[in-house]
Amino acid sequence: MGYGMTLSGVVLVLVPMWCLMSGNCLAATLGGLRDTVLGRETFKSVTNVSTFLLDPSSDTLFLGARDAILALDTKNLNQQPKKIVWAVPEEKRRSCVGKGKTEVDCNNYIRLLEFLKDGRIYVCGTYAFDPQCAFLQRSSFTLETTEDGGVKMETGKGKCPFEPSQRYTAVMADGILYTAATSNFLGTLYDISRATGPEHERVRTDQSINWLNDPEFVSSAYIEQTADSNPTGDDDKIYFFFTEIAKEHDLYTNVPRVVRVCKSDVGGMKTLQRRWTTFLKAQLVCEDKPSGQRYNILTDVFTARHSSGDPSSTHFYGLFTSQWEPNDVSAVCVFSLFDISKVMDGPFKELKKTCENWNSPETVPTPRPGQCLNSALKAQGFESSLKLPDKVLTFVRDHPLMENSVTAAPLLVRKGIKYTKLAVTLMGEAEDRRGAVLHLGTDRGELHQVAVAGQNATLLQEIPLFSSQEPVNNILLYQGRALVGSPLSVARVQAEGCTLYSSCEVCARARGVGCEWSAEDQTCRFTEADPSPGDVVDDALRKCHTQDGRCNPSIRELKVSIGLRILLPCVQLSPRPCSWEYPPHRHTRQHHSDLAVTVTMDNLGKYVCTCQEGGPSIRDPTPCRRAAFFLNLEGPTVEGTAAQAGSRHVLAIYIFLFFMGLVFGAFLLYFVTGKQNVTRPGHRDHDISLSSGKGRELLGSSTTPQSQSSSSVVSEGFKLTEKQNGKTTSTKTTTLLSNHGNGGHHANSYNGARISSNPSNGHPLLANCDTSGTGLKLNSEILVANTLGGRTGVREWVRSMGGEMESGEGHGVDEGLGDRKKGLQDELSSFPMLGLQAPLAPCEESSI
Template identity: 60%
Template structure:
């Protein structure tokens, strides 16, 4: 017998039970499959990743996408067809980037800017391995312009595009000139809002001062062009920038972030002496998004959508912003809207000043004339100030030291949602039937690949749809509205789906929610349509409510009895129809945790009682509506749980025992062979050698039970994740953990009664069968010793059951 053979036998004894255990665990891994509920176009770019930029040609419907090392052109009228330009980084540039400490993934070319130049070309800028470069795309043949030697025609992109792919950034084209807000150095420590193109002498930027920009995170920008036919005061065009920065006016123990809006004027070209090549019109103000009822303030701005409420009237512009809170641990999002008139009023108000003597912010000394930060208009030109170069130094000095306004632009949230993180917003205005006012429909993208539609009419917000578009790992990073469609993008995909019309709501209940938009349920067509187009065939509002379920029925849910056992976790669902908050009433002695509007309960001996969910649907002035009710009934633990624990202990004990037996047998045989060679001396006494060969196949170690029986029948627990239980467009993202999940049809308990074998193989005596003459005594002693070891292993308290699979997220 060779030593290698013995060690191989021991290794097999160790690996076989482990392989069966691993196979059992792997049999429960779910493959995530994307299933889209939309019927419109869906583009999946398998060879392109990190799509971050949208540019739409409204005349042709061609959509241009900026991605990693590529620019894509998608004809939105032709599904599944697109063209691609590869714009890669040279090997030399990539190697240089890696040697500077950056990862290979970051040392690619991430296209962050796409803008039309108006001459049949697109201006494209990318990070280009932390050395921003810009190129020109010929639209007609969709190629990059090249030099005569065949190389790509590029120019320096510093100040036009960020260095790092993940850096916050925004840019806007105004009159053929590019205005950007980005970092301007390799380390990402310098921030500029600048005029990045145009005449070299007119390329100006912000002052490098924390009073101007303090560690900002740029979000969005907008160009507001005055109406040439209706501008009696001759006001200049303006560019607005939205960002979040660290507030210097609050002296707290920690950094306080605040959302800001900043404004510069299009004709500003800097000062003559003071503020040379710097903005002379840079003003900023704080945005306040506060729920006055609860006092909750949202201070992190994540996205802004610009919308003219009256097309052609710049003064009717509104800015819709998504906010989160710096202080809340749970996911929470709010949407606030600010009018251009309110922002202009604050910009024309008092300035904020820091008095160094007492370290308190207060109003400054009298403001010089002409007013600092004012854009050029007819009145200034009449006084001889037809250029920012002619402004007095005292005005520019005051402007340099006082960029912040005293007052804030205040708004109350249109909606607040717990457990949801919104990433992008787009807005459509829908005329109300029999009213001059419009309803606001918010198209909101989440960080879990969902599109939510919410209608806002006055103080009431109604959740219309929750549509899963992408896997939960892909956040929505672009929403663009074109004609009657919405183009929604993630880092890897693009979806086109309808954005307007009552036909979006394919059930009576969903149509009833959209009743404020003029939608009613048609009897003949069994479809949702506008009331004006279906006269004579549509139900009246009171009949519609009674057909879909009256408010009395919806607010009187049936109490469901749920038998539970101590130690289990139960997830009680609550359907959140409105984006307004929900709350639970339950027994005082309980162990609970919120998951969106649902409630997780850890069952204890004191968990018996009624659990009811109340949701606000008509505003704070109306009483909350009960949406769900459950009664937990504590019962004895199921016998299968104890069977699982007992079987698990036997499984682990048998596994360890088989390994130890294999090692002991090999050691004994090796010692036996060594003793034989010492006595027999070199290869005689064939009878002894024959005995040694007969001993090997006679050894028999206890066989470990296959672990597949422990896990093959297990049903994964479910926990709701980021969504509502909505049968009409709702989405449930689940996480496999140790929960019991309930739905509207009742309780679905975890099937812990595993189909075990009738009994595990007995812990056999770990000796050798068929002992040869002269060795029986020694083998008997070893068998007795291993039998004693078996008894000791059986007493170990640490072997209390096999571990379950760790939590992992999936999307349904």
């Protein structure tokens, strides 16, 4: 949770998690917020929930899942949802498998739910790699059928992806569907198209890598002009956001893009027939200029209008990560519609094929290529794109990319955490805008809330909703609440308004976005009063009678033992670096902003984390003290040779047990292998190398097209496999308790807390057996943290310390032997005296 977590906050965390893991309840009520989590007991056999559509008129949330469509009453989530089954016939499923696809993928994954003008819902699914669309009647909640009783369907090619895991986006504009998706069975062709409407008005992109080059589509938005804000009679526009391979760079690098097309575009008469004549794209740059750090992979986009009734006030909040960061990192940048329009009206980028260099073109024909129709063009006789001259169409066909980029600085940067979805609540009215609250879903089933005011971001709350294997894949804001979805669950959480901050400390940290604590009513409420001069959060915290300030936290005393490894948390939401002050005899290592410490007699004492934040100028950061700890021994220690001798005795015992394990494992391997040879004479042994395991890691997820498969929902350590931008990555994590809150601390301090290797003290212990280097080294690690549940730096910490926890079930005797053989090779190869060759690492699929 966030700062000042109360008893109701503890219930908010524990009750839904117990419900999801035990499966004994239909819905779990979340403590003081009185919100609900629906899990497996509610959805039963329904999995792979990936699509949300809200009907405000009936407060109904429609869900698209595998082979099913659900309808939830958002006012009464305890009521059993309605369900429609739309599955693939068995014959078609077998045909799909016969073409080389997996049985799991040869289902019907509902990827599109959109309202039509007549009130029906347009439903499209992958339908065993043959996309199909159907029509849903809202009143009866049934799919329209044909005369023979089957589902009335039409082709979904170009409207819905073929493969469940493919990224795509769609938006409805005046009853017409605009999509960005793959357009062939192999998933090698991509289209941004007008997918419905009159046949002669359906247009799409030109099949050229200048237009689209291996894109991963993320989001889309329809910007409708109003008569009051459109004196030039400009056309409505549709924007698409994606990441693609940049053709203009020498190296194959990912680049985030924004594309703009116009609603009335119907293609050209001769050139660009049935193709976009207004297709223009620009690069999005999310970069912290002082440090030079750039975030180049777009994950999600949320569209927000800052002033009601004014389309020009639209802003796009982009969620980014980086292909150059070895570990998880998430950043949020915001781009205004004004800046995007300015770049689209600027110079074009041109590739001269003689020298392979990009330059600005010398002459631009008239009327300007790529512009939308307006009153001035219509007055010149260009009532339709069909009347545009060929030279204009040829130019826009060859120059879809703009010279300038749309740039922005990050609002926040979080290392060690992977955010998957983003939604934004704007605080205050347009005339008195007080910043925004970002609602961020993680890949571990959590919802984080971050207040952004000016250049500073403050972590308010971290709410665990689902099991750690369920990434958040949908966030929908409705009537002050957030409807949050994962592949297996749906949650309703209070998300808007200051009243959701139940303690003075958390309310004080939201002071920058207009929240103020009322000592009379003991509630947090929105105020239009300007905060006092100086640090507004510190001033608000003083009213809570707390010693902690936003940049002046109190020192937490930690009772530790010699030889323990602890992780001191320091949450930082700025792209600027954090640094630690510690005793001179260091045995430390920094993981993102956190600090790992191996406790010795020489490094006991004070540890202080200081981070750089945005000051008056973006190039003038100000230091902010985020965390302070004091390490002290838990009791008298044994010094000198006796302690060293005891350590050597323990080490000798562990080495003896280790070699005994090796002998037993070798004997077991010999016994099982010999048994197989006896029972199956004349046959060669199966390959027990790593290749079979590698192949499984590269398979698509059987759990959800947007999530990672796992063997156990309740396992504490687990392995995730995902494919992004053509590269398969694996991440092993373990659950930690850590201090969250952008430098603040829980009301229950660490003072006098005892940290030891006894598992009964409530802290998670992780044994570390490091056999690399000069010899065998056995240590016990303890990951120290506050009960606020943070995970900054967790993945890198576990990986770097060698404390990886295994999960998953075996896939047969042969593969089990392969894993056992690999484990023996790894253990033996770590000893210099044993000259065994280490096994080769599995190959990774290239992104090029």
